[in-house]
Each structure stands twice: as C-alpha cells, then as structure tokens.
Amino acid sequence: MSVNAAPSTYAALFERVSLGSLTLPNRIVMAPMTREFAVAGVLSAEAPAYYARRARGGAGLIITEGTAIPHPVAQQSRRIPHLYGDAALARWREVVDAVHAEGSRIFVQLWHCGLGRLNDETDNPEAPSIAPSAIGRRPVRAMTEADVAEVIAAFAGAASTAKHLGFDGVEIHGAHGYLLDQFLWTRTNRRGDRYGGDLLARTRFAAAVVAAIRASVGRFFPIMFRFSQWKGGHYDAKLVSSPQELEILLRPLADAGVDIFDASTRRFWLPEFAGSDLNLAAWAKKVSGRPSLTVGSVGLEGPLDGNYIGEMSATPVSIANLKELLRMLERGDFDLVALGRMLLCNPEWPARVRQGRFENLQSYDPARVALALEPADEAQRAAA
Ligand SMILES: Cc1cc2nc3c(=O)[nH]c(=O)nc-3n(C[C@H](O)[C@H](O)[C@H](O)COP(=O)(O)O)c2cc1C
Numbered sequence: 526m527s528v529n530a531a532p533s534t535y536a537a538l539f540e541r542v543s544l545g546s547l548t549l550p551n552r553i554v555m556a557p558m559t560r561e562f563a564v565a566g567v568l569s570a571e572a573p574a575y576y577a578r579r580a581r582g583g584a585g586l587i588i589t590e591g592t593a594i595p596h597p598v599a600q601q602s603r604r605i606p607h608l609y610g611d612a613a614l615a616r617w618r619e620v621v622d623a624v625h626a627e628g629s630r631i632f633v634q635l636w637h638c639g640l641g642r643l644n645d646e647t648d649n650p651e652a653p654s655i656a657p658s659a660i661g662r663r664p665v666r667a668m669t670e671a672d673v674a675e676v677i678a679a680f681a682g683a684a685s686t687a688k689h690l691g692f693d694g695v696e697i698h699g700a701h702g703y704l705l706d707q708f709l710w711t712r713t714n715r716r717g718d719r720y721g722g723d724l725l726a727r728t729r730f731a732a733a734v735v736a737a738i739r740a741s742v743g744r745f746f747p748i749m750f751r752f753s754q755w756k757g758g759h760y761d762a763k764l765v766s767s768p769q770e771l772e773i774l775l776r777p778l779a780d781a782g783v784d785i786f787d788a789s790t791r792r793f794w795l796p797e798f799a800g801s802d803l804n805l806a807a808w809a810k811k812v813s814g815r816p817s818l819t820v821g822s823v824g825l826e827g828p829l830d831g832n833y834i835g836e837m838s839a840t841p842v843s844i845a846n847l848k849e850l851l852r853m854l855e856r857g858d859f860d861l862v863a864l865g866r867m868l869l870c871n872p873e874w875p876a877r878v879r880q881g882r883f884e885n886l887q888s889y890d891p892a893r894v895a896l897a898l899e900p901a902d903e904a905q906r907a908a909a
Contacts, residue, residue, distance in 0.1 A: 535847065535878050537854050542585075544816045544860060545784050546745040547694060549630055551585040552854070553875045556820050556865035557634040557696060557751070559590045559605065561833075566593065566600070566607035566648070568616045573623035579868050580627035583875025586861070587624050588696050588749075588787075591636035591703075595686075596679035598654050599637040599704075602646040608633060608683045614690060621691040630693040632749060635683050637676060639704030640665060640713065641757065657708045657730075658715040673720065673730065676704070681737040684748075694747030697734060699778075700789045702756030705731045709764050709774070710756065724765070724773050732777040739782030749818070750778055753789035754805065757832045760791065768798055772812035779813045786813055787863070790821040791828035794849050807858035818861035823850060824874065825867055825889055837866075839890040844883055869894045 539551045555576075562569045576587050593600035595609035607613040617633070624631040640661050642654040653664040655672050668676070684695045699705035707713040708730040714721050720730045731750075738748055752774070756762045765771045775786060788806035790797075797805040806819035822828050824847060827840030850862060866889040867874050877886065887893075 534881065535851060537851055538862060538875075539879055542860060545747065547630070547747045547784070549585040549861075550628060551583065551875065552861050553584050554586040554818060554820075554861050554863035555579045555584040555588060555868050556863040557588040557590055557698070558865055558869065559601075561602070561604035563604050563606040563613075565603060566605070566610060567612045568606045568620065570616075572616065573619040576620050576631070577623035577627050578872040580624045580629035580631075582868070582871075582873035583879065584864075584868060585629055585875075586693075587629055587631045588863070589620070589631065589633045591634045591698055592683075594635050594637055594676075594679045594683040596637060596676055597649050598642060598647070598652050599676075599679065600647050600649075601636075601638045601641060602643045603648055604646075605636070608635070608686055614686065617692075618690050625691070632694040632696045632747070633683075633687045633690075633692050634696045634698050634751070635680055635687075636698040637679070637704040639707045641703050656704065657713060657720065660713065660715070667716070670718075673733075677733050677737045680734045681741040684738040684746075685741040688742050688746050694749060694784075695738065695742075696749040696751055696787060697731075697738065697783075698751055699731050700751040700753035700787075702759065702762075705734065706753070706756065706764075709752070710762065712762070724770060725777070728774055728777045732781040735778055735781035735783055747784045748782055749785040749787050750783040751787040751789055752809075754797075755789075755791060766798070768808055768812055771808055775809060775813040775815075779815050783813075783815060785816045785818060785861070786810070787818045787820065788859075790819070791830075793819045793821040793823060793853075793862075794846060803858060804853070807853065810859055816860040818863055819850075819853070819859040820863035820865065822846065823862055823864045823867065824878075824886075827889075829866065834891045834894060837889075837891045839888060839892070840866075841888045842867075842883075842886045847878070 592608045639656040659667045786809040788809045796802045806817040810817040826843045831837040870887040
C-alpha cells in the first residue's frame with residue numbers, strides 16, 4: 526500500500542470510531558455471510574485465513590457468518606459452524622487471533638434458524654424444528670415456555686463463550702425471517718400468549734434474549750442486533766410501516782442492552798418511510814438513540830437476491846453509489862457501513878477505495894465464490 530496516497534475522497538469511511546466500549550480502526554464492516562464450509566459444525570482449516578484476508582484488506586470489523594448457538598435445533602444445516610464443542614471453539618479461536626493480528630475487530634453472529642432449518646440436512650434430522658407457531662412445510666412445533674427458556678439460555682451461553690474466546694462482541698441474528706424475526710413478524714407469530722399479539726408483545730422474546738446476553742457478558746461487551754423488514758423469499762415484507770412503529774420495535778431492545786443496530790436492507794440508498802430521505806439505519810439511530818450500521822449493495826449495482834450463493838445473480842461494480850453513501854455518512858445518518866458480496870470477491874476493497882484505486886475491482890459473481898473457499902481471493906491477491 527502506498528503511504529503517499531493523496532487524502533481520500535472517502536476519508537469519512539476511514540476515520541477511527543468509538544461506539545461505547547468498542548473502538549474500531551475505521552467504519553467498514555464485513556457483513557455476516559454464511560459460506561457453508563463447516564464440516565460437522567467445525568469451520569474449515571482455511572477459515573482463519575479467509576477472515577484475516579478481509580481484515581488485512583481493511584475491514585475494521587468482521588462479523589462472522591451465522592453460527593449455531595448450543596441448542597439442538599438451532600443449526601440450519603451440517604455445513605453451519607457451531608459455537609460449542611472443543612473442535613469448533615478451537616477453530617474459532619484461530620479465527621479471532623488471525624483477525625486480531627491484522628488489527629481488526631471481530632463479532633460472531635449468533636443464529637437460531639427456527640423455521641429456516643433444513644431438517645433433513647442437520648445433525649438432528651428426526652427432531653422437529655421449533656418456532657413461535659407451527660407453520661410451514663417441514664416438521665415443526667410451536668415453542669413452549671420451556672423452549673423459550675432453553676433458547677434464551679442458549680443465546681446467553683453462546684455470548685459468554687464468545688467473550689471467553691476473545692471475540693470483541695456479538696451480533697444477534699434477529700433478521701431475514703429466522704427465529705427471532707419469526708417472533709417479530711405477524712405472519713409467523715400467531716401466538717396467544719405474552720410473546721404474541723401486538724408489535725410490543727412480539728418484541729418480548731427478542732428483548733428477553735438481549736437481556737439474558739447482557740446479563741451473561743456484563744456491561745461493556747458490545748451487543749449488536751440485526752433486524753430487517755425483508756425476509757428470505759419475501760422482499761416486500763414489513764415489520765413496521767412508520768418511525769413510530771420502528772420505535773416500538775427497537776426501544777425495548779435498546780433498553781434490554783443493544784449497543785448498535787444493524788439495519789439490514791438490500792439497497793442502502795432507499796428511503797424507508799414516506800416524506801423523508803432517511804434509510805432504515807438512519808431511522809434506527811434516530812428512534813433508538815443507539816449507533817447504527819447500514820448495509821445493502823454498497824459498491825455494487827444489483828441487490829442481494831437469493832438465500833444461497835447458488836441462487837444469487839452476478840452484478841457489476843458501482844462506484845457511483847459511494848457518493849450517496851458518503852453524503853449520508855457525513856450527515857451522521859449511521860456510524861458503520863457493511864459490505865457483503867463485494868468483500869467476497871474483493872477482500873482488499875477498503876484499501877483500494879482509500880487509495881482511489883478502483884481499477885480491476887471484480888464484479889460480484891457467485892460462480893467465483895460458490896464452491897471453493899479461496900480461488901477468488903488468491904486471484905485478487907495476485908492482482909492487488
Ligand atoms: C453468501 C451470503 C451469505 C449470507 N449469509 C448471511 C448470514 O449468515 N447472516 C446474515 O445476517 N446475513 C447474511 N447474508 C446477508 C449479508 O450479510 C448482507 O446483508 C447482504 O449480502 C447485503 O449486503 P451486500 O449487498 O453488500 O452483499 C448473506 C449474504 C450473502 C451474499
């Protein structure tokens with residue numbers, strides 16, 4: 526990297542930032558991305574290098590792929606890593622150390638799939654999945670009070686494990702139609718007890734998860750919460766339709782201990798509610814009083830459009846949308862900016878943007894990242 530590079534137009538992205546007890550070298554985050562390269566819940570031996578390359582490329586914070594909490598039916602499939610068991614934890618420790626060695630921070634994403642579990646492809650295929658309500662095509666049962674308590678304890682245990690492993694924080698996966706989001710969404714939550722009903726009641730389970738995690742990790746360990754309007758396969762879904770409703774959703778989560786909201790959208794530049802140009806992350810920050818992260822097609826033209834890499838479309842690089850990103854960031858709309866697909870194909874995207882070296886950036890092509898862990902990285906490294 527040239528030390529004589531002119532001050533970047535994109536300097537706002539590269540400021541050191543402190544959010545409560547968390548200090549990051551810059552505002553660029555690697556978004557959580559499932560890669561399905563775990564075997565029996567243990568990440569592959571290449572995973573530490575895979576994450577470290579994105580840290581070396583300049584992402585100040587890495588959020589790991591969704592990781593199964595210690596609960597028998599949390600895991601989507603056998604290809605998803607566990608946050609339990611000696612072998613899985615030993616590999617995670619290598620990942621943490623490798624990212625820290627590059628000067629970046631790392632959060633683990635805590636995931637329970639609920640209805641999103643691929644029953645036949647899991648370690649525990651004969652067990653039905655659990656969800657707020659027993660709906661859908663696969664074997665599933667509605668959660669009892671005992672299930673609720675078990676899942677809450679599993680989230681809290683996973684967060685405590687994360688802290689002991691040296692992670693710098695956790696991200697709770699409350700988005701995209703998985704278990705926590707199934708409680709938040711009317712379509713998947715048909716419960717008549719205190720966890721169902723109006724919007725405030727539907728936040729109760731997620732808030733209890735946050736509170737239990739906060740109690741297990743103490744006051745200063747960062748907790749990020751990812752939420753979304755959209756669900757896998759339902760891009761027009763809405764949890765909330767006004768800033769007032771968003772406040773009803775986020776306030777209990779903030780009160781329970783969330784430090785940062787990750788507002789998952791597919792196109793960061795789209796206004797969320799009529800009458801204002803603020804996006805979902807900007808509204809999250811405004812109504813919750815907590816810092817926020819934006820995500821969705823940063824540096825790319827087309828939005829995320831599939832649940833699995835094999836279903837996703839290729840899309841070209843966009844330099845133009847960075848101008849809008851900067852305008853929003855400089856206005857203080859949000860604090861952090863995450864990139865997903867771009868960092869799969871261009872691990873060194875932050876370093877290149879900082880230097881204004883946009884030539885040779887690779888478009889997003891799932892074919893290049895679908896099967897193997899690193900060929901795209903190696904090609905990129907050679908070209909960098
Ligand atoms: C291959 C792939 C896997 C993903 N897996 C997860 C995941 O495990 N957890 C999650 O919250 N989001 C997941 N996402 C969504 C990303 O975190 C991100 O929000 C989305 O890709 C939009 O960002 P982008 O337009 O920069 O790619 C995944 C996205 C991709 C492309």
